[in-house]
Amino acid sequence: MAHTARTPEVLHGFDLELPLHPATDDAEDVALLLNRLLGLVDEFCTHRETTDADVIQALTLATALRAVMADASERMGAAAPARLLDVQVQDAPLHAA
Numbered sequence: 486m487a488h489t490a491r492t493p494e495v496l497h498g499f500d501l502e503l504p505l506h507p508a509t510d511d512a513e514d515v516a517l518l519l520n521r522l523l524g525l526v527d528e529f530c531t532h533r534e535t536t537d538a539d540v541i542q543a544l545t546l547a548t549a550l551r552a553v554m555a556d557a558s559e560r561m562g563a564a565a566p567a568r569l570l571d572v573q574v575q576d577a578p579l580h581a582a
Contacts, residue, residue, distance in 0.1 A: 503519075505512055526540055 505515060509515060522544075526544075529535060530540065
């Protein structure tokens with residue numbers, strides 16, 4: 486059964502319902518984290534001339550790094566600091582929206 490994250494008033498006054506992966510543990514945590522991430526991105530971009538491509542690249546890299554850290558933690562049985570992981574980031578072409 487798929488979860489739905491309902492984010493009340495996250496984006497300045499409108500509700501957004503997002504389908505979540507069936508393995509989601511806590512839809513509320515997902516909604517709260519998404520709210521904070523979007524707020525941080527908005528705050529950062531307000532004071533800079535950051536492009537959407539740079540925002541998407543940063544979020545993609547953060548997601549990839551977090552996935553590697555989660556996988557390493559699962560295999561090691563404990564949280565692995567990022568500096569201990571052999572993480573390599575390869576350049577990938579960005580597609581303009």
